Amino acid sequence: MSIFRDVWQWFSLPENWLGAEGLLSRLQEHIYYVSLSIVIASVIALPLGVLLANYRKGAQVAMGIFNVGRALPSLGVVILAIMVIGYDTVTVIFALVAMSVPLILTNTIVGIQQVESTLRSSAASMGLRRWQIFLQVELPMAFPLIFAGFRAALVQLIATATIAAYAGFGGLGRFLIDGLGRNDTPQIISGALVVSTLAIVSETVCSSVEKRIMKKVRPGEALP
Amino acid sequence: MIDWSWINDNWQQIVGFLIDHVQLVVLGLSLGMVLASAMVFLALWKPALARSLIYISGVLYTVPSLALFILLMPFTGLTKTTSVIGLSLYSLLIIMQNVLIGIASAPVDVLEEARALGYTRVQRFIGVELPLAIPSLLAGLRTTAVMLVGLVTVTAVIGQGGLGQLFVTGLTLSFTTPVVVSLVLTVLLALTFDFLFYVVDKVLVPWVR
Numbered sequence A: 001m002s003i004f005r006d007v008w009q010w011f012s013l014p015e016n017w018l019g020a021e022g023l024l025s026r027l028q029e030h031i032y033y034v035s036l037s038i039v040i041a042s043v044i045a046l047p048l049g050v051l052l053a054n055y056r057k058g059a060q061v062a063m064g065i066f067n068v069g070r071a072l073p074s075l076g077v078v079i080l081a082i083m084v085i086g087y088d089t090v091t092v093i094f095a096l097v098a099m100s101v102p103l104i105l106t107n108t109i110v111g112i113q114q115v116e117s118t119l120r121s122s123a124a125s126m127g128l129r130r131w132q133i134f135l136q137v138e139l140p141m142a143f144p145l146i147f148a149g150f151r152a153a154l155v156q157l158i159a160t161a162t163i164a165a166y167a168g169f170g171g172l173g174r175f176l177i178d179g180l181g182r183n184d185t186p187q188i189i190s191g192a193l194v195v196s197t198l199a200i201v202s203e204t205v206c207s208s209v210e211k212r213i214m215k216k217v218r219p220g221e222a223l224p
Numbered sequence B: 001m002i003d004w005s006w007i008n009d010n011w012q013q014i015v016g017f018l019i020d021h022v023q024l025v026v027l028g029l030s031l032g033m034v035l036a037s038a039m040v041f042l043a044l045w046k047p048a049l050a051r052s053l054i055y056i057s058g059v060l061y062t063v064p065s066l067a068l069f070i071l072l073m074p075f076t077g078l079t080k081t082t083s084v085i086g087l088s089l090y091s092l093l094i095i096m097q098n099v100l101i102g103i104a105s106a107p108v109d110v111l112e113e114a115r116a117l118g119y120t121r122v123q124r125f126i127g128v129e130l131p132l133a134i135p136s137l138l139a140g141l142r143t144t145a146v147m148l149v150g151l152v153t154v155t156a157v158i159g160q161g162g163l164g165q166l167f168v169t170g171l172t173l174s175f176t177t178p179v180v181v182s183l184v185l186t187v188l189l190a191l192t193f194d195f196l197f198y199v200v201d202k203v204l205v206p207w208v209r
Helices: A003-010 A023-053 A056-069 A074-085 A089-113 A118-123 A131-165 A171-184 A185-217 B002-044 B047-062 B066-075 B080-104 B108-116 B121-158 B165-174 B174-204
Strands: none
Touching: A003 A185, A023 A056, A023 A089, A023 A131, A023 A171, A023 A185, A056 A089, A056 B121, A056 B174, A074 A089, A074 A131, A074 B121, A074 B165, A074 B174, A089 A131, A118 A131, A131 A171, A131 A185, A131 B066, A131 B121, A171 A185, A171 B066, A171 B121, A185 B047, A185 B066, B002 B047, B002 B080, B002 B121, B002 B165, B002 B174, B047 B080, B066 B080, B066 B121, B080 B121, B108 B121, B121 B165, B121 B174, B165 B174
């Protein structure tokens, strides 16, 4: 098919890779948006989740946030953020953070709350302090769920950062949106391929990081 | 922030988008269920395939939504078909995983009893394993439906999008009302789907508490 040849040709032109609008700088922008947002979202959601988990109604709160958060369409959030805050890098970061906080927050709350209370009481009867129980029992037991939230947020951020290009921001989404505007199919397909690869690679990296951390925090356990 | 007269003047168009939105979600979910069922049967028939089928649907699930819709475009163009196929591909992972987990977690004693009662393999599958997997299937459909309600709006970029069209209107006119209306309606629609599946679950499988 000629489309494959065209895409191949697009990738083989150096001007598509270099320069301020080339793949490399767009990729850098994309990674910058995503990594800054995931750090800010984690800094907000993790401590808040730990706090809410100790609150009896925490689980209900978590589900409420999660349901509404999951239903919020990212395109709308990005566009509304522009209209309210104005057109700035801060805006896109704000929208991305707003989209990923619910995922990390709910998983943290649910992860800590589902730790069996027998584990907590046996740790307490062994003389562990509250903070020791938190660090040595609750966190390791909740780790898989907390990390799952982080992973889901990361993948979602990569997707949302792509959509943000529709509202005029940089990142890899530019290739898709500009290509659509100019009817430049090879460019659209190439951009879509790059951003998909980015998402799949980060998923794979996350899954191997998860296995490593699991071995450290819960040694001697058979992994699924 | 909200201009009520705009809503008053354009409510017919808004309702039209809403209907379109529901239609896209229902079509995407239905096609997703058909494809996922085919994959489940394939996985049960040749268990060696299960892992790779889950892997493939996992990769599809990871691909950013805009990119997936766009990768479908050379084949199906700027049409509703593109949206529906894209949406159904997103549904695969959750539905398939949930059904497989539901079937795998059927209690062993129940399966033994069915065998003792003289059920053949096929009868046991239809009469015991499938009904026991219904709660898990419904949970998967519920999660997927809520996700699709949000994803439909992304297809506004390729000229579809149901309520997502209002985001485009808002952005081009620099006017917040359509954006807010669309955000509120999509969240309400998602919660409606969520509630609907909750009710179906209570009606179909009253034995699960």
